[in-house]
Amino acid sequence: MTLETVIEGLVALTIVIGAIFTLVGSYGLVKLDTPMPRLHAPTKAGTLGVGAMLIASILFHFATDGGSLHELLIMAFLFVTAPISAHFVAKVHIHREHTAQELPDPPLDNVWATRDVAPDEDMAGDQVPEPSGGR
Amino acid sequence: MVSHLFRRLFPHPLLTLLLVIVWCLLINGLSLGTVVFGLILGTVIPIVTAAYWPDRPRAPRPLLLAEYVLIVLWDIIVANVVVAAIVLFKRNADMRPCWVAIPLDLRSPEAITILAGTITLTPGTVSADVSDKGHALLVHALDAPDPDAVRDEIKQRYERRLKEIFE
Numbered sequence: 042m043t044l045e046t047v048i049e050g051l052v053a054l055t056i057v058i059g060a061i062f063t064l065v066g067s068y069g070l071v072k073l074d075t076p077m078p079r080l081h082a083p084t085k086a087g088t089l090g091v092g093a094m095l096i097a098s099i100l101f102h103f104a105t106d107g108g109s110l111h112e113l114l115i116m117a118f119l120f121v122t123a124p125i126s127a128h129f130v131a132k133v134h135i136h137r138e139h140t141a142q143e144l145p146d147p148p149l150d151n152v153w154a155t156r157d158v159a160p161d162e163d164m165a166g167d168q169v170p171e172p173s174g175g176r
Numbered sequence: 177m178v179s180h181l182f183r184r185l186f187p188h189p190l191l192t193l194l195l196v197i198v199w200c201l202l203i204n205g206l207s208l209g210t211v212v213f214g215l216i217l218g219t220v221i222p223i224v225t226a227a228y229w230p231d232r233p234r235a236p237r238p239l240l241l242a243e244y245v246l247i248v249l250w251d252i253i254v255a256n257v258v259v260a261a262i263v264l265f266k267r268n269a270d271m272r273p274c275w276v277a278i279p280l281d282l283r284s285p286e287a288i289t290i291l292a293g294t295i296t297l298t299p300g301t302v303s304a305d306v307s308d309k310g311h312a313l314l315v316h317a318l319d320a321p322d323p324d325a326v327r328d329e330i331k332q333r334y335e336r337r338l339k340e341i342f343e
Binding site: 065075111113127145 | 198202256259264268271273292295296302305306309310311318
């Protein structure tokens with residue numbers, strides 16, 4: 042067994058791991074039934090799924106040509122931005138759906154920032170307007 | 177005199193270093209030209225953006241920060257397996273999703289941001305909101321029979337370390 046075979050095996054393994062976690066993430070989005078749990082599946086899949094595939098890319102480039110590390114940048118940017126988009130989805134959800142009674146009280150301050158709005162701007166409980174059909 | 181000049185040129189030495197590394201990674205190669213141009217960018221960008229950093233965070237302690245990054249990376253791998261198992265093998269009706277309020281000892285905004293990001297990336301938890309004055313985090317847990325255990329683990333494992341690193 043040469044080194045090349047070992048590396049090819051490793052690359053294949055990491056790609057398959059990445060694919061499995063991405064698949065589980067997408068499946069979770071379908072299977073879970075309420076908005077907040079649904080948010081959990083893709084945030085996890087995004088990190089390890091993409092991360093494993095990028096590791097495969099790094100390994101492959103080091104084995105075949107001079108090597109390449111800019112995959113690390115993709116990972117870094119993904120790790121910085123993924124929580125922020127998840128945070129925004131959660132905030133919209135709190136803003137539109139949850140009445141203050143469902144959430145635990147903040148232990149130290151008065152109110153959660155998303156709920157810190159004047160009553161007439163509070164959207165929770167509002168009917169979401171029906172999307173108007175195609176023009 | 178020399179140190180004064182150094183501080184004028186590099187108001188934020190860690191940012192300079194980070195920009196040089198990011199530039200080399202973007203070019204995807206290491207040559208003298210790349211490093212020099214990276215250094216030019218790393219000098220100009222911190223000076224131009226200095227106005228947007230009114231109170232710069234104290235430089236984090238690098239060794240502890242490296243330890244923290246490794247712990248979080250390991251937890252992300254574990255988190256993925258745990259969440260995948262929950263998604264695949266647990267019926268929706270058996271899950272115990274809940275909201276957890278976490279009082280914060282951290283005060284610096286950068287540290288709180290990193291804590292919130294860490295919480296979202298790790299085991300079955302997503303950070304959803306902060307309190308109006310920034311002294312508590314609202315976290316949603318995917319499957320937590322015991323919300324207090326979630327709170328204690330986050331405080332013990334991540335917040336304590338971040339406090340050592342940043343404050």
